[in-house]
Amino acid sequence: xxxxxxxxLRAISDRLRAAFExxxxxEVWTPTVEYEEVLERGDQRAAGxxxxxxxxxxxxxxxxxxxxxxxxxxxxxxxxxxAVPIRLSYFAHSYRAVSRGQVQAREFLQAGIELIGAxxxxxxxxxxxxxxxxxxxxxxxxxxxxxxxxxxYRSLLADCGVLEKDRxxxxxxxxxxxxxxLGAQLSDLGIDGADLELLTSLPTMRGPAEILxxxxxxxxxxxxxxxxxxxxxxxxxxxxxxxxxxxLVRELGYYxxxxxxxxxxxxxxxxxxxxxYDKLLGRFGRDLPACGIALDLQRIHAAGAAEERLDRxxxx
Amino acid sequence: xxxxxxxxLRAISDRLRAAFExxxxxEVWTPTVEYEEVLERGDQRAAGxxxxxxxxxxxxxxxxxxxxxxxxxxxxxxxxxxAVPIRLSYFAHSYRAVSRGQVQAREFLQAGIELIGAxxxxxxxxxxxxxxxxxxxxxxxxxxxxxxxxxxYRSLLADCGVLEKDRxxxxxxxxxxxxxxLGAQLSDLGIDGADLELLTSLPTMRGPAEILxxxxxxxxxxxxxxxxxxxxxxxxxxxxxxxxxxxLVRELGYYxxxxxxxxxxxxxxxxxxxxxYDKLLGRFGRDLPACGIALDLQRIHAAGAAEERLDRxxxx
Numbered sequence: 001x002x003x004x005x006x007x008x009l010r011a012i013s014d015r016l017r018a019a020f021e022x023x024x025x026x027e028v029w030t031p032t033v034e035y036e037e038v039l040e041r042g043d044q045r046a047a048g049x050x051x052x053x054x055x056x057x058x059x060x061x062x063x064x065x066x067x068x069x070x071x072x073x074x075x076x077x078x079x080x081x082x083a084v085p086i087r088l089s090y091f092a093h094s095y096r097a098v099s100r101g102q103v104q105a106r107e108f109l110q111a112g113i114e115l116i117g118a119x120x121x122x123x124x125x126x127x128x129x130x131x132x133x134x135x136x137x138x139x140x141x142x143x144x145x146x147x148x149x150x151x152x153y154r155s156l157l158a159d160c161g162v163l164e165k166d167r168x169x170x171x172x173x174x175x176x177x178x179x180x181x182l183g184a185q186l187s188d189l190g191i192d193g194a195d196l197e198l199l200t201s202l203p204t205m206r207g208p209a210e211i212l213x214x215x216x217x218x219x220x221x222x223x224x225x226x227x228x229x230x231x232x233x234x235x236x237x238x239x240x241x242x243x244x245x246x247x248l249v250r251e252l253g254y255y256x257x258x259x260x261x262x263x264x265x266x267x268x269x270x271x272x273x274x275x276x277y278d279k280l281l282g283r284f285g286r287d288l289p290a291c292g293i294a295l296d297l298q299r300i301h302a303a304g305a306a307e308e309r310l311d312r313x314x315x316x
Numbered sequence: 317x318x319x320x321x322x323x324x325l326r327a328i329s330d331r332l333r334a335a336f337e338x339x340x341x342x343e344v345w346t347p348t349v350e351y352e353e354v355l356e357r358g359d360q361r362a363a364g365x366x367x368x369x370x371x372x373x374x375x376x377x378x379x380x381x382x383x384x385x386x387x388x389x390x391x392x393x394x395x396x397x398x399a400v401p402i403r404l405s406y407f408a409h410s411y412r413a414v415s416r417g418q419v420q421a422r423e424f425l426q427a428g429i430e431l432i433g434a435x436x437x438x439x440x441x442x443x444x445x446x447x448x449x450x451x452x453x454x455x456x457x458x459x460x461x462x463x464x465x466x467x468x469y470r471s472l473l474a475d476c477g478v479l480e481k482d483r484x485x486x487x488x489x490x491x492x493x494x495x496x497x498l499g500a501q502l503s504d505l506g507i508d509g510a511d512l513e514l515l516t517s518l519p520t521m522r523g524p525a526e527i528l529x530x531x532x533x534x535x536x537x538x539x540x541x542x543x544x545x546x547x548x549x550x551x552x553x554x555x556x557x558x559x560x561x562x563x564l565v566r567e568l569g570y571y572x573x574x575x576x577x578x579x580x581x582x583x584x585x586x587x588x589x590x591x592x593y594d595k596l597l598g599r600f601g602r603d604l605p606a607c608g609i610a611l612d613l614q615r616i617h618a619a620g621a622a623e624e625r626l627d628r629x630x631x632x
Contacts, residue, residue: 095349
């Protein structure tokens, strides 16, 4: 990465950091390398996506693939008696293998916040609103946060009698937004009638809060949470910046409850994501509800450039 | 690393970065992971100190152990036609295995500059003076740069008839500043008389430029270079901040000519180091003289705190 790009990335980081610090989110740093057993305690499945290090002593090390699990470990070790909520932020590289067994790394610079000890929609609203505000301060104008519920689809699958072993392949298909494939997989499992209708239509529901009124009553608990979150976001003045997305599923297994995807219509990919992970901290010695969002700094940079390009074109 | 320390480290980085940018040193970034063959091309010996990654394809990857070799590769690839001198800076973590075969990493945050295409004492003076100035802006008051010649001792050993295979163990003993051990090793090799006197007394010569007048004429070329460098540093107003150290040897094998060690009397360890490496860039496709200095940000932070502590104690 050459000086011109670095200068712009530093400017974006500085503005995000100022916004996070201003809201009380102190920056922390954790080592690049973690013991594999630590990452697996956080998320058995995702640990396999990490880059492993040769080991002289028999313990396997992995380059961190996100900052949420290392921060959970840090909170268990260093914030054992701290008053809640604990507000932390980070600016750090994470690493994922491009594909399993390949060393080629995707190395990405993340900026993020974690709000620990603030349960339910109140905590989620704080995190979502701060990220929206911070991105505005970093120069974006069109960014949005998509909000879904990470438990919803999984629990509906259970309701419809899909066995646990069959659920993960379906969730993976859904995470790829492959609705045709999803329908075929569901049919193969013998799902039909109203259940098939529910499970194939729900992921298409995406839009402003009004869509929550049209959701099947079997999704009741999740919808109540999302309604409460929407009211809080309206109160914080960012209601027009969010949309609800009932097909949103995040890849990491530790999410429980609300999940977030940050995007910018100027580019065709997510620029960040996160959610609530109430069961993660307990595995590291401090059983607290938590939620957070991680942003990809290079993607924010690209989104800012794309917004400017679109602006110039539309003003021609 | 918790928020209070991070805030101070960020403040130090920001001030160093401003000083480097102000002098035209644009910041670059290279991947955390490099192919082992790239690092070995830069320094066969030091590559073994890196942390290795499991590899699916047969090529071995290593966590970078400094930024100089990755930047040499970057210059060969991305600055192939750029006008010289090229001025680059970096703020990045590097990694070394604590001992060979152990995965436990020492991960350290480095800030540094590389001046590429500026030969001889002129280039060295620019780098040393900028680092002294940048550290002053970052809040240090007592920092000094020790200056030696990385070729000097090696070539004197050759002059005195020490075989090439016997030189590395002697240089390693010297790098540890173990002068008793050095004398014993030299005697074991049959060195005596004036040669033994020269080889055991030279490493004790450490002080202001006047010591250069007392050096054995056999060290003539190196001393001439150091005298020229001293004159240029005086012209830049930092002559009182440097001392000459004829026993200074840097561990990495790519140094040729002047070598630097940055330290602060308030702490008992080096806070940075570097030197001239005129033969490294050619191995990556652009044969240019170069020199640079890397600083350890956490050690700068500790030195600043130690200076303040000493100040408080002496004013009691």
